[in-house]
Structures are given as C-alpha cells and as structure tokens.
Amino acid sequence: MKDFDVSLYLVTDRNLLKAGRDFYDAVEESLKNGVTMLQLREKDISSKEFYEIAVRLKDIAAKYNVPFIINDRIDIALSVDADGVHLGQEDLPCSIARKIMGDNKIIGISAGCVDEAVEAERDGADYIGAGAVFYTGTKKDIGEAIGLLNLKKIKEAVKIPVVAIGGIKYSNAPDVMRTGVDGISVVSEIMASDDVGFATRRLKEAISK
Amino acid sequence: MKDFDVSLYLVTDRNLLKAGRDFYDAVEESLKNGVTMLQLREKDISSKEFYEIAVRLKDIAAKYNVPFIINDRIDIALSVDADGVHLGQEDLPCSIARKIMGDNKIIGISAGCVDEAVEAERDGADYIGAGAVFYTGTKKDIGEAIGLLNLKKIKEAVKIPVVAIGGIKYSNAPDVMRTGVDGISVVSEIMASDDVGFATRRLKEAISK
C-alpha cells in the first residue's frame, strides 16, 4: 500500500530562494514545519548535478518521513531510490513510467483538464497534479490557468488524490481546498518566503480551515 | 555476451542536417552504408519528444541489426529498451547506471584522460569514448582536444574497446585508427554531409586502411 499525503506538497525551485539562503536548510525547515510531500524539480542542469542534489534531498525527506518525488527524470528517481516521480504532459507517458518503475513507486501526473486526469488514472497514476489553478510565472510549461471550477471537475472525475498546482498562496488556499481537492502544491509561497517555517505553518493552517 | 562493434559509430545531431533532409532517412542511409553503432543524442527537448524520436530510431537500428545507444538519459533508454547508454563525465555515474540498467545493457563512458578511462573500466563500462581527439564545435561539453598521443595512452590503459570521439573526419581517420583504437565516432562528418551514403562509405574505407 502506498502511503502518502498530498495535503501540503512542496515543489522546489532553487532560483526563488532569497539571497544568501541555503537550499537544503530551506527545504528542511519546510519539512519540519509541516510539508507532507516533497518534489525536486530541476531544469537545465547536468544529470550528475541533478543526482547529487537528489541524494541530499532524499536524506532530508527521509529524516521527516516525507515521500520524496523527482520531477520528470525517472532515471534520477531510480538512481536515488526516490519514492516516485511527477510527470507532466510533455514528459514520459505514465504507462511507460509504471513499467520502468514498478508498482510500488508513486507516479503523479499533471493534468490541465478532466480528460488528462481520467487518462492518467486509467494509466496507473497514483495522484493528479491539477492546474495551473491560477496564473503563475513559476512553471511556464503547465499552460493556461484552469480556475477553481475546472479544478473541482477534475477532482470529481477521478478516485485518486488530486493536488492543486499553480499560483496557490496562503490567501487563496482555503478557496482551493473548498473545491474538494486533497491538497495544495506550492513553490514560491514557501521557497521565496523570508521565513520558510512561518510560511509553511501559515499554509498548514489555511488548508485546515 | 555483449556483441557490439564500435568501428564506425554515429552520434546523431538533427541540427546539422542539410536543409530539407529528413532525419530518419539520413540515419537509415548511414546504417545501410556501414555505420556499426548508433547513438541518439538530444539536448533541450522534452522527455516525451526524446522518447518519440527514440522509438523511431530503435526500429531503424533494429532493421540493420546495429546497437542503439541513448546519450545521457537512462530513463529514455529503459523506456524504449535500447541496447545501452552513453554517459559523459557530467551524466549519472557509471556504477549507478549499471545498477539501474543491469548487466546486459551496454554502457559507454566519455573519458578525456587515462584516469577517467581506467575509472570507467573499473566501474563496469563496456567501452570508452575517448576525446575530444581534435577540436570540435559540435560537442561543447567534452572539453579540450586531447590529441592523438593521449588517445593512444587511453587505448593502452584499458582492455575494453575505445572509440575515438571529436573532430574525426575522412581525412584524419587513418591517423586516428593508427593509435590502435577500435573505432571512430562521428557526428557532422555524416550528419552534415550532402550525401550521407557516400560519406559513410568513405569513412568505412578510411578506417580499414
């Protein structure tokens, strides 16, 4: 049985850190303060560097017993024995990922509409990352904002957990949760914060409202 | 037993094709005319697109019974059940690749000096890509030109096959082969040619001199 909780799902982005902040410290602080799932997302770095970052984050995630997910790169996930991968619509197909990774790894799929979510569930996905819910500058490749109504439709169309992605902040998190989704995924709301611990606790509070 | 012949090893680069040439036709023509090993190298495309290209090239390589190798991306190699991967010094470590891919897949490692070649052999590499032998604009990440003398030293330092990489042309191929290496790897000499079949046959002749 896969045991994971998407309720407060952090996706990393080293470029958003405040000047002088250490990436690993920031991630650890977020886990200590309630992040329930961690995704390492990197673009435009070598496989070796990606691997080295993944090795360190895996240890930190394990310390807090939080599932550790790799964005896109199944090879990096296998290299560090991560708990799973998160795949976008431009990444490897879910069915292929399942074949390579086996039944025990978590596979999350980004979906921008009901069709994509239903297809992902049928292909063996363990959760859906639905969005972008709101417009965001941080993930250029996830397309147009879908809004809360479409988010609700996606949630109602599948049985697997749905985590809302894209533009989610403390201020809109309660509205997002009222669509019925299982959690929120954030990048900048935690990574770009002056106080990562406070930002995390505040989000934790917002989703339990 | 792994059975492969590095003597005329083509590394793809779609960007070097003459205007109007079809990539798959060009690769097939090179295989038909004597290429003995094929490596798909792609940068800056989505995993999905990389996968789709790999699916098509794998079929073409199989038709000519030529081993099909993927550059860097072990996940793409596993996805299409390629014959192996080629890893640079900035890619995943050889030992990790071996663990993920198993004993039956071919793993080639780029080496720019004797130390790197010896380390790769010790870590379970099946062949060495040694270079860049000459200066080349096509692979920015393989470093300075090492020259024929260092190529010879690398060849003499390991038992596994060594294929020379970087700046190899019809005109310098006989000199390269006289260092004792097992083959030459080319990109532009075939991919950028007006007549891929002719360029391949000419190289074939040059390496048998």
Ligand code: NI
């Ligand atoms: Ni060295």
